Amino acid sequence: xxxxxSAFRYAxxxxxxxxxxxxxxxxLRTSWQPPSPQLRARSWMGFDAGFSRKLAAxxxxxxxxxxxxxxxxxxxxSRFVLVEEMLAAGAPVAAHWIADRQSGPLINKFGTEAQxxxxxxxxxxxxxxxxxxxxxxxxxxxxxxVGTRAVKVDGGWKLNGRKVWTTSAQHCRYMIALVRSSGEPxxxxxxxxxxxxxxxxxxxxxxxxxxxxGDAHFNEVFFDDVLLADDALIGQEGSGWAQVNAExxxxxxxxxxxxxxxxxxxxxxxxLRRGGNGAIHCETIGRLATxxxxxxxxxxxxxxxxxxxxxxxxxxxxxxxxxTSFEQEIPTLIAAAVAADPAxxxxxxxxxxxxxxxxxxxxxxxRGGTREILxxxxxxxxxxx
Amino acid sequence: xxAEAIEDILRxxxxxxxxxxxEAGGSPAALWDTLASAGFLELLAPESSGGAGLPLAxxxxxxxLFGRYAVPVPVAQSIAARxxxxxxxxxxxxxLTIAPALQRDAAGGIRCPLxxxxxxxxxxxxxxGQRLVLxxxxxxxxxxxxxxxxxxxxxxxxxxxxxxxxxxxAAALAPMAAAMQAAxxxxxxxxxxxxxxxxxxxxxxxxxxxxxxxxVQHQLSVMAEQVAAASIAAxxxxxxxxxxxxxxxxxxxxxxxxxAAPGVAxxxxxxxxAIGVTEEDDLQLFTRRLHEGRMAYGGESxxxxxxxxxxxxxxxxxxxFVRAA
Numbered sequence: 083x084x085x086x087x088s089a090f091r092y093a094x095x096x097x098x099x100x101x102x103x104x105x106x107x108x109x110l111r112t113s114w115q116p117p118s119p120q121l122r123a124r125s126w127m128g129f130d131a132g133f134s135r136k137l138a139a140x141x142x143x144x145x146x147x148x149x150x151x152x153x154x155x156x157x158x159x160s161r162f163v164l165v166e167e168m169l170a171a172g173a174p175v176a177a178h179w180i181a182d183r184q185s186g187p188l189i190n191k192f193g194t195e196a197q198x199x200x201x202x203x204x205x206x207x208x209x210x211x212x213x214x215x216x217x218x219x220x221x222x223x224x225x226x227x228v229g230t231r232a233v234k235v236d237g238g239w240k241l242n243g244r245k246v247w248t249t250s251a252q253h254c255r256y257m258i259a260l261v262r263s264s265g266e267p268x269x270x271x272x273x274x275x276x277x278x279x280x281x282x283x284x285x286x287x288x289x290x291x292x293x294x295x296g297d298a299h300f301n302e303v304f305f306d307d308v309l310l311a312d313d314a315l316i317g318q319e320g321s322g323w324a325q326v327n328a329e330x331x332x333x334x335x336x337x338x339x340x341x342x343x344x345x346x347x348x349x350x351x352x353x354l355r356r357g358g359n360g361a362i363h364c365e366t367i368g369r370l371a372t373x374x375x376x377x378x379x380x381x382x383x384x385x386x387x388x389x390x391x392x393x394x395x396x397x398x399x400x401x402x403x404x405x406t407s408f409e410q411e412i413p414t415l416i417a418a419a420v421a422a423d424p425a426x427x428x429x430x431x432x433x434x435x436x437x438x439x440x441x442x443x444x445x446x447x448x449r450g451g452t453r454e455i456l457x458x459x460x461x462x463x464x465x466x467x
Numbered sequence: 468x469x470a471e472a473i474e475d476i477l478r479x480x481x482x483x484x485x486x487x488x489x490e491a492g493g494s495p496a497a498l499w500d501t502l503a504s505a506g507f508l509e510l511l512a513p514e515s516s517g518g519a520g521l522p523l524a525x526x527x528x529x530x531x532l533f534g535r536y537a538v539p540v541p542v543a544q545s546i547a548a549r550x551x552x553x554x555x556x557x558x559x560x561x562x563l564t565i566a567p568a569l570q571r572d573a574a575g576g577i578r579c580p581l582x583x584x585x586x587x588x589x590x591x592x593x594x595x596g597q598r599l600v601l602x603x604x605x606x607x608x609x610x611x612x613x614x615x616x617x618x619x620x621x622x623x624x625x626x627x628x629x630x631x632x633x634x635x636x637a638a639a640l641a642p643m644a645a646a647m648q649a650a651x652x653x654x655x656x657x658x659x660x661x662x663x664x665x666x667x668x669x670x671x672x673x674x675x676x677x678x679x680x681x682x683v684q685h686q687l688s689v690m691a692e693q694v695a696a697a698s699i700a701a702x703x704x705x706x707x708x709x710x711x712x713x714x715x716x717x718x719x720x721x722x723x724x725x726x727a728a729p730g731v732a733x734x735x736x737x738x739x740x741a742i743g744v745t746e747e748d749d750l751q752l753f754t755r756r757l758h759e760g761r762m763a764y765g766g767e768s769x770x771x772x773x774x775x776x777x778x779x780x781x782x783x784x785x786x787x788f789v790r791a792a
Contacts (some may be wrong), residue, residue: 368775404692447547
């Protein structure tokens with residue numbers, strides 16, 4: 083059997099996560115007043131620094147980071163349960179999301195002891211937020227062609243260039259940026275490094291980008307002669323490509339790649355239950371339930387690999403690709419159901435939520451690696467290149 | 468453990484030539500006797516009755532192997548039947564299959580439409596309302612499906628007394644059959660994927676192997692996704708402590724595997740080119756079974772409707788429903 087396929091054997095979450103799940107639900111019940119479905123449908127783009135701080139105070143930001151740095155030393159199964167409950171509810175996790183999911187683990191993996199001691203406790207306290215510095219106007223899928231440049235100067239580095247599609251940059255203190263630190267663009271993966279950039283430094287300009295749905299979570303970030311200290315470098319100089327791929331593995335292997343449209347789906351089912359008119363949609367609902375159950379099994383199988391200390395990069399790409407197709411199908415199917423009867427009364431929340439998700443759904447298969455890139459990665463994992 | 472032993476036997480005794488011979492009307496006796504004498508029919512029978520008392524989780528890989536080797540006899544059904552009938556019940560020897568449905572006409576005649584292996588089965592196990600019944604294959608009027616090479620047949624018994632009641636769990640028949648068929652599909656899906664991958668690596672055009680073309684790579688990636696999804700959904704139906712699969716996981720297993728089957732079969736043929744639709748190429752042994760298996764014991768729309776009804780009838784969130792299913 084293909085090695086890639088053999089990764090997807092059934093596994094159950096450990097029984098010990100049941101208790102944790104109950105605690106997370108209780109936290110949500112007592113610490114958060116859920117807003118409308120259309121706001122909750124923002125999912126992990128919903129920014130609420132106060133919520134993140136409350137979660138941090140409970141000890142649940144950076145749960146996989148070591149306790150000695152303020153984390154909870156929990157395993158990937160526990161993080162899976164925490165994330166699943168947050169996303170199922172549509173809780174506003176955006177503020178701490180990137181730091182928790184990838185920036186913190188990256189610093190933990192590649193950082194110096196001093197960097198760990200400086201950044202990780204602040205992440206776990208929900209005091210500082212991180213954003214991702216990868217894409218540029220001319221470097222999207224072709225990430226190795228980044229042009230932002232760090233030049234060595236006395237006492238540090240001078241940074242020039244720009245990043246784009248940086249979610250939440252306007253609210254974040256730090257960015258981990260992939261930049262060229264030596265050589266020429268033609269060197270591609272060689273000569274790249276990652277820097278932790280303090281966005282408050284002189285020369286940094288953050289400009290929000292408005293999207294078609296009326297939100298502004300994306301940003302452009304400009305660097306004009308920004309002076310970085312030596313200790314802004316994370317990991318090895320020239321190891322940026324390997325490091326960013328490790329970071330992407332963190333980004334891609336969480337359970338979130340199946341839940342982006344769940345708030346809409348739950349709300350629609352609720353409307354049908356209340357209206358008593360769901361019979362005609364039984365097959366659609368059943369099919370979506372079947373797909374969700376299956377994707378969840380695949381995601382848990384992936385999580386067992388993480389817990390075993392592996393880096394299931396290709397497997398994560400596979401789950402993300404099939405997961406985002408599912409996420410994108412949901413608003414399409416529900417909009418069709420809503421449009422099936424022009425005379426019917428419409429739940430206003432349902433209308434707003436289905437339109438919001440319809441408009442942003444294309445981004446599900448763009449962010450974190452486009453569909454075409456992921457399918458190429460899977461092909462490589464099948465031994466086809 | 469059983470899986471390795473079964474695969475050894477299938478590799479030697481259930482070759483593509485054997486599959487073709489039995490499909491063409493040749494005797495299934497040699498293959499059947501090999502499987503029966505190795506004790507595999509009794510995998511699910513309790514140890515007190517001389518069986519292996521195998522837990523469901525160990526049954527999944529066995530069923531998947533039968534699908535992987537396109538086994539042209541109802542060995543999976545015969546194994547599954549041992550978990551449906553009451554403890555201590557003796558099943559007759561011979562090829563036993565499971566009917567997807569049983570209907571009675573006004574005269575009391577019994578009809579079992581589209582029975583997998585109906586063309587060659589000696590015995591048919593069916594759910595007749597709340598009870599299990601056994602029907603003798605030899606006494607049935609067989610209506611072949613009209614599908615080339617297929618062993619599917621609709622069966623009719625004019626004598627109502629032909630149905631022999633059996634102690635056992637009639638309600639467990641549909642979920643057991645659905646889960647069993649999902650596992651058979653999982654094995655065939657994996658086999659078809661591997662054959663297609665191999666073909667794309669070996670066949671060249673324009674100076675390079677097919678697998679070097681991006682359009683081909685992306686189709687194979689999507690195929691891999693569907694096979695992984697169907698397989699894990701099928702496996703998930705076999706995780707309980709009980710003798711037979713629970714209804715909801717079995718429903719989702721059959722729905723997901725059925726949904727994956729036509730796309731995987733069609734992509735396999737698309738990538739194989741014309742050679743793949745020839746009788747002499749082995750691909751069709753498996754893709755024909757993907758299409759039949761997709762429909763057998765209820766297709767995806769049947770089982771998804773059942774799941775959807777269950778969701779709507781409840782009060783828990785969908786995420787909670789899926790977690791508990």
